[in-house]
Amino acid sequence: MTKAEIALFAGFEKIDVDVPGAMIHARVGGKGAPLLLLHGYPQTHVMWHVIAEELAKSYRVVAADLRGYGDSITHDGDFTFRAMARDQVALMRHMGYSSFHVVSHDRGARTAHRMVLDHTGIVRSVALIDILPTLDVWRTMDAWLARRYYHWLFLAQPGDMPQRLVNCDPILFLHSALIGLSGAKELFEEKALAEYERAARNPSVVGAWCGDYTAAATIDLEHDQADLGRTSDIPSLVLWGRRGVVAHHLDPLEAWRAWFPNADGHAVDAGHFLVEERPAEVLQSLAAHLKRL
Structure with missing residues (x-):
């Protein structure tokens, strides 16, 4: 346990759970209905520090690292969203939960999408933060x-070229990614940024980034293409950053209604990392979403 984790997740405990093909690290706190928080690239579960303690006043909050990210470990080399979704379902079942709510950002939201498709009845509600469906990203990929x-x-x-180059200066690459997607490194709390940097220094984490994006350009597309036309009527919230990239080509809400017809949502005056940039507004939207259930 690092000093940053202690400071950022007061009252939370650390758990490491073996699941098929991986070991998943998470922070757990609070009482109430189970609520799983899933982060995105290039971050870890620490991104939720700004709202986790408040959510834990009403929910049993589980903030987990995706396989290979943060302090989670992958054993089988499978970085598909299908594998990531399976991990998180196994984690929650290990804790005694057969169904739960999911709040998710970026890659975590793609994991949540796949979880709804692959594990019918498991996800009670889903919040998807600042992403479009993977198929839509590739379909609209222009200059x-x-x-x-x-x-x-x-x-x-292909190959290990990206991983080797990133590992030459992982902190430079991390900062470039954070600034490129947000516009300013300063919006990240110092202790949270230190945790992102700690993870980025681990070559296996960089390998997970590469494996994740390789899968998203190949087999994940096949999985989503096979499920085109499938929908879920679970309560769904879609949030996106008004100053980000997601809404440039498509209306995110309409794009997600192709999968979740009952989806509701709106833009937040932020970039990509709106949870950390506008935590009070995001928390208010999440509270309203979850209270409807």
């Missing part, structure tokens, strides 16, 4: 988007 999402293309290159 404008490729410049802003260059990591989608770079990290998915």
Whole structure:
């Protein structure tokens, strides 16, 4: 346990749970209905520090690292969203929960999407923060988007070239990613940033980034294409940053209603990392979403 984790997750305990093909690290706190928080690239579960303690006043909060990210470990080399979703379902079952709410950002939200598709009845509600469906990202990938999402293309290159280059200066790469997606490194709390940096220094975490984006450019597309036309009527919230990239080509709410017809949501005056940039507004939206259930 690091000093940053203690400071950022007061009252939470640390758990490490073995699941098929991986070991998942999480922080757990609070009482009430189970609520799983899933982070995105290039972060860890620590991104939720700004709202986790408040959510824990009403929910049993589980903030987990995706396989290979943060302090989670992958044993089988499978970085598909299908595997990531399976991990988190196994984690929650280990804790005694057969169903639960999910609040998710970026890659975690893609994991949540796959979880709803693959594990019917498990997810009670879902919140998807600042992403479009994976198929829509690739469908709209033009020169404008490729410049802003260059990591989608770079990290998915074959072989170990991306991993070796990133590992030459992982902190520079991390800061470039955070600034490129947010516009300012300063919006991240110092102790949280230190945790992101600690993870980035681990070559296996960089390998997970590459494996994740390689899967998203290949087998994840096959999985989503096979499920086109499938929908879920579970309560769904879609939030996105008004100053970010997600809404440039498509209306995020309409894009997600193709999968979740009952989805509701709105833009937040933020960039990509709106949870950390506008925590009070995000928390208010999440509270209203969860109270409807």
